[in-house]
Amino acid sequence: MSKELLDKTDIDRIITRMAHEIIERNRGISSLCLVGIQRGGVHIARRISSKLKEIEGREMPVGTLDIALYRDDINVRKEQPVVRRTQVPCEMNGIIVVLVDDVLFTGRSIRAAMDAIMDLGRPSAIQLAVLVDRGHRELPIKADFVGKNIPTSMDETVTVQLTEDGTKDSVELE
Amino acid sequence: MSLRSKDLTGIKDLSAEEIGLILETAAGFKDVLGRDIKKVPALRGRTTVNLFYEPSTRTRTSFEVAAKRLSTDVINIAISTSSVVKGETLLDTAKTVLALGADIIVIRHNCSGTPHFLAKNINASVVNAGDGTNEHPTQALLDLFTINERKGRIKDLDIAIVGDILHSRVAKSDIYALTKLGAKIRLIGPPALVPDCLKDLGVKVYTDINAGLDGADVIMMLRIQLERQGKGYFPSTHEYFRNWGLTAARVARAKEDAIIMHPGPMNRGIEIASEVADSSRSVILDQVTNGIAVRMAVLYLVSGVQG
Numbered sequence: 001m002s003k004e005l006l007d008k009t010d011i012d013r014i015i016t017r018m019a020h021e022i023i024e025r026n027r028g029i030s031s032l033c034l035v036g037i038q039r040g041g042v043h044i045a046r047r048i049s050s051k052l053k054e055i056e057g058r059e060m061p062v063g064t065l066d067i068a069l070y071r072d073d074i075n076v077r078k079e080q081p082v083v084r085r086t087q088v089p090c091e092m093n094g095i096i097v098v099l100v101d102d103v104l105f106t107g108r109s110i111r112a113a114m115d116a117i118m119d120l121g122r123p124s125a126i127q128l129a130v131l132v133d134r135g136h137r138e139l140p141i142k143a144d145f146v147g148k149n150i151p152t153s154m155d156e157t158v159t160v161q162l163t164e165d166g167t168k169d170s171v172e173l174e
Numbered sequence: 175m176s177l178r179s180k181d182l183t184g185i186k187d188l189s190a191e192e193i194g195l196i197l198e199t200a201a202g203f204k205d206v207l208g209r210d211i212k213k214v215p216a217l218r219g220r221t222t223v224n225l226f227y228e229p230s231t232r233t234r235t236s237f238e239v240a241a242k243r244l245s246t247d248v249i250n251i252a253i254s255t256s257s258v259v260k261g262e263t264l265l266d267t268a269k270t271v272l273a274l275g276a277d278i279i280v281i282r283h284n285c286s287g288t289p290h291f292l293a294k295n296i297n298a299s300v301v302n303a304g305d306g307t308n309e310h311p312t313q314a315l316l317d318l319f320t321i322n323e324r325k326g327r328i329k330d331l332d333i334a335i336v337g338d339i340l341h342s343r344v345a346k347s348d349i350y351a352l353t354k355l356g357a358k359i360r361l362i363g364p365p366a367l368v369p370d371c372l373k374d375l376g377v378k379v380y381t382d383i384n385a386g387l388d389g390a391d392v393i394m395m396l397r398i399q400l401e402r403q404g405k406g407y408f409p410s411t412h413e414y415f416r417n418w419g420l421t422a423a424r425v426a427r428a429k430e431d432a433i434i435m436h437p438g439p440m441n442r443g444i445e446i447a448s449e450v451a452d453s454s455r456s457v458i459l460d461q462v463t464n465g466i467a468v469r470m471a472v473l474y475l476v477s478g479v480q481g
Contacts (some may be wrong), residue, residue, distance in 0.1 A: 066202055068202075068216075069202075069206075069214035069474075070215060070216075074216060077478075078480070079176045080176060080474060080475055080478030082175075082199075082469070083202035083203065084202055085201060085202055085205060086202070086206075087285075088203045096221075104203070106208070119213075120211075121210070147340075
């Protein structure tokens with residue numbers, strides 16, 4: 001049995017709030033770069049970016065980051081993770097990178113993503129924005145911008161579906 | 175999706191989907207090559223052994239760079255300085271290499287089928303870097319990657335392969351790979367080096383280079399192995415160039431945006447004119463760079479399949 005926790009309107013409101021929080025925290029968006037983690041994070045990053053444009057009137061380029069080659073379970077998994085493109089729109093040196101993902105869980109993806117970014121340059125700071133924080137961290141990692149905290153048990157699954165990939169916008173718990 | 179086999183012995187055994195997977199993965203690795211830090215930790219702790227029974231600089235170096243960019247340790251074994259000259263068999267050499275901790279063995283051998291034999295008899299992944307006159311799969315994969323990068327597709331392209339098709343493992347792998355992805359192939363060369371029976375592979379055969387190049391999208395040149403000279407395949411290198419060498423006038427018969435490829439090393443003035451090799455249509459140096467990305471993809475993908 002799956003339960004819909006967030007619908008299209010909820011997600012849109014959340015993204016609006018997160019965009020405002022990002023602007024407030026960084027006093028504008030002039031030295032920012034949004035980088036989405038492949039693949040769910042990329043869609044969220046693009047949505048935050050268009051929201052930032054509505055508010056600040058400036059185009060905000062979005063980078064895509066693939067973390068397959070930095071994962072810590074590469075020797076444990078049965079199959080190699082799929083390698084996707086990493087493309088960042090600007091130099092990663094001296095800017096604030098806002099890393100975007102759909103669900104924050106163990107924190108291992110974020111550790112891999114930070115390593116991947118450090119190989120691209122030396123940002124002045126990395127901040128983390130996630131649509132859903134479902135708890136159960138295995139590493140000392142905390143998000144700066146959280147869309148929705150959803151308490152879960154380990155055996156539950158949080159599914160973020162977005163129109164870019166699926167049929168509708170929703171967050172479901174099963 | 176993943177590869178079905180722990181080894182890459184040839185293109186013949188790959189499905190179109192598997193070729194597609196390797197090319198997509200290579201695109202991700204090409205991004206890595208463009209960075210300041212051209213290295214990823216993906217295969218940290220693994221060991222790759224380059225076992226080369228034939229002299230090779232570019233393929234061996236390309237595999238070595240690819241393996242290092244993936245953070246594996248690389249050991250090069252050049253056979254001329256190894257115990258093979260003392261009479262050790264291939265399987266004994268391979269087992270010794272395994273005992274040293276190899277996870278992937280990259281092998282080049284002058285006997286066709288050597289990688290297949292090794293793949294069946296050891297647990298490590300075996301990657302074919304050229305076996306006799308059989309196959310050179312990673313060369314074909316990098317050719318496909320380069321064509322796709324320039325043309326955006328492989329399907330329905332007219333691709334002319336020019337030279338010594340008969341002895342070329344590169345041509346064989348290219349023919350298998352390109353037909354699997356739906357390209358149309360023309361083979362061009364002296365009658366003795368492009369026998370008519372090759373038509374059975376589903377390709378067109380030309381002995382007249384001008385007719386063969388008409389409207390081609392891609393021109394793939396092969397190296398004329400100078401050791402074939404004086405064996406009756408073609409009269410002389412001079413005459414070869416006059417009849418089958420790629421000159422600017424002949425390139426003009428292909429499509430306006432046709433690209434020119436060569437697996438290297440080139441014999442300038444024998445199979446290809448210098449002005450053509452250095453022209454803006456030549457993608458020969460792109461092939462070298464793409465070779466690293468494609469070999470990274472192959473090493474990465476085969477090491478994910480359990481032996």
